[in-house]
Each structure stands twice: as structure tokens, then as C-alpha cells.
Amino acid sequence: PRHNTICTKCPIHVKMFNGDSKYCVKFMEDVYDIQNKTEIYGIICNIMSKIQDDEVLDKEIVVEITDNNIPTFEFFDLPGIRTYPPKLAAKTTNLCKKYLADKNSIILCVIPATTTRLTSCQSIALIKETGNDKNCILALTMSDRLQLVNIEDLLIKRIIRKSDELKYLNFAGYVAVVNRI
Numbered sequence: 001p002r003h004n005t006i007c008t009k010c011p012i013h014v015k016m017f018n019g020d021s022k023y024c025v026k027f028m029e030d031v032y033d034i035q036n037k038t039e040i041y042g043i044i045c046n047i048m049s050k051i052q053d054d055e056v057l058d059k060e061i062v063v064e065i066t067d068n069n070i071p072t073f074e075f076f077d078l079p080g081i082r083t084y085p086p087k088l089a090a091k092t093t094n095l096c097k098k099y100l101a102d103k104n105s106i107i108l109c110v111i112p113a114t115t116t117r118l119t120s121c122q123s124i125a126l127i128k129e130t131g132n133d134k135n136c137i138l139a140l141t142m143s144d145r146l147q148l149v150n151i152e153d154l155l156i157k158r159i160i161r162k163s164d165e166l167k168y169l170n171f172a173g174y175v176a177v178v179n180r181i
Contacts, residue, residue, distance in 0.1 A: 009048050010057040011095065012077040015064045022066040028059055037065060056082070056091045058098075081122050093126065100130040106172075107132055113140035113155050113176060118165040128168070136171045143176040 023034040025043045082088040157163040
């Protein structure tokens, strides 16, 4: 889901398989067998809209996509880490720790490129704490929102691994994402 308010209120587990087209979304006891994969987005948004804005659930929405010419692959999209109120901060931090416990995961840590210091990012601290930095790719989103004056420090030096912020990070890679232009 995408929105200017909090919209990912529980983990989304996407499972992709190669084969004859078949699509399904599962959440708790509800199962939605879908004919057209374009319906998946609406179903996920509908499920999320029923979860209160001040709540984060640990129950997963499972999306199964079987289609021709796609790789067998699975991934999780987690709610962002909240820093307040304390209840949601603890809930989102514990949820991340649960998924970071799988040492076989490849982690895509999504941080806005406009973040002035990576050393203040709680998600990076959790990745370091769990010893998963070698399995992590840092995705710097909204790089198109940077000002010319700070592109070198906040984007280029990070991508080419020359930023002093990366001194203690052993991430597998760094990538910039342009969101709007």
C-alpha cells in the first residue's frame, strides 16, 4: 500500500511461483481466490483499512502469485519502525527483530535519502544488532528530493561507499531509488 499516512499495518508475505496463472490473498481466516492479479492491491488496501491507525498486527497477509515466466521467490514487506507512541515503538521493533532472526534472509533496508545521518536510523541499528549487515542492501529512496547542495554527501558518497557514516557498516550494497521524476 502507498499513502501519506501509515498504511502498512501488518507484514505482507508475498510468495511467487512459476506456473499456470493463479492468485490468492489470505489473511487470518479469510481467503480471496482472484482471477485477475490487478485485484490484489485493492484487497490488501481493504484489509489494511480495517486495522486501526494506531495498531500494528503481527498477523501476515499472505499473497500467493503463480504466473508464467516469473521466478520462484518470496519476500516480506514489514510495517515501518515507529518511534512513538511507546506501545507501537515496541511492537514494530519486536516485529522487525522477529524477521531479522532468519539469517538466510536478504534484507532491503529502505531509508529516505534525505536522512541527514544514517547513524540515527533505528532500522540500521537493528540490522547491526542482529548481525545481518552482510545480508543487507540499503535502498535510499526519494533521492530525487535531494537538493543540489547535499547530493554528494547524502547520495553519491553513500552509494560509492565513501561516506564516514558507513565506517561500521558492512552492507552488501547500496542503491538509490527515484520515486517521482
